[in-house]
């Protein structure tokens with residue numbers, strides 16, 4: 001029998017889809033999650049399966065993480081403080097969680113010689129004016145008095161730490177920079193744009209666009225992201241690599257609002273909210289954020305398959321069903 005796969009943050013949005021996918025592929029899975037932004041209900045469809053073990057609690061509070069990791073064949077480390085709103089409102093929690101939990105996971109992986117995939121973020125590219133972000137680009141992160149950059153820096157330190165553990169302690173690590181990942185179960189509570197827009201459209205309430213709406217993003221269906229993650233996990237040649245994962249079709253946030261509204265037949269008005277009002281004075285946003293997927297495609301053959309309309313419909317079906 002194969003060793004189980006550990007998913008930290010496995011009750012979260014991406015984590016719960018990953019857990020379902022791993023179980024469907026015949027793997028055994030251990031979830032470690034403190035349900036801070038995730039929800040046990042996200043695992044409802046698979047809870048009770050013989051090959052799934054759910055361990056509630058913080059990663060760093062686990063009584064013997066080294067032993068747990070040593071019995072696993074692979075670790076997906078997804079547990080983190082996530083979302084711009086959370087980052088702006090709870091900077092200590094964000095920075096400490098992202099640094100501390102990654103540190104203990106890497107230490108445990110080093111003790112057991114277990115491969116780890118660390119989920120970093122496109123946020124590390126900061127406010128780079130490039131039209132497309134490549135993994136070897138220089139990074140342009142804002143100053144520390146603008147709290148939102150604390151998330152980018154904490155994720156970037158995770159990357160440095162992961163690669164340092166690989167070099168010094170031989171831990172086989174793969175670092176993934178996730179770009180906007182969307183789909184059912186993502187919550188709008190922590191500032192995620194698509195579930196907020198879809199929720200508002202379903203209720204015919206105002207869709208609130210931050211700034212002038214000219215900023216663009218590329219949205220990737222969570223099922224496409226899982227293809228990429230599994231592809232990276234299964235290829236030992238990706239160890240030591242930093243890899244963008246996402247979709248590379250950009251859309252402005254204003255166009256997104258209009259697309260959501262028309263696709264869902266909603267009568268929601270679109271309202272513009274200045275960044276300072278939505279977040280904090282001096283808030284800085286990235287104007288555009290588009291990944292180069294050349295490296296990912298070279299390593300895994302991955303190409304995103306699901307388009308934006310599919311994404312919007314899937315999110316709406318989920319939120320509609322959730323009431």
Ligand SMILES: NC(=O)c1ccc[n+]([C@@H]2O[C@H](COP(=O)([O-])OP(=O)(O)OC[C@H]3O[C@@H](n4cnc5c(N)ncnc54)[C@H](O)[C@@H]3O)[C@@H](O)[C@H]2O)c1
Nearest residue numbers: 009011012013014033034035036037038058059079080181
């Ligand atoms: N969703 C995106 O677009 C996106 C983009 C870039 C990076 N990421 C990264 O992907 C990962 C998953 O993100 P998500 O969107 O699924 O967010 P999420 O908030 O749904 O998932 C994070 C999970 O980690 C859990 N968690 C948080 N701190 C924990 C701790 N100390 N111990 C145990 N569990 C803890 C939460 O309860 C939650 O279930 C995160 O590392 C995030 O930074 C996501």
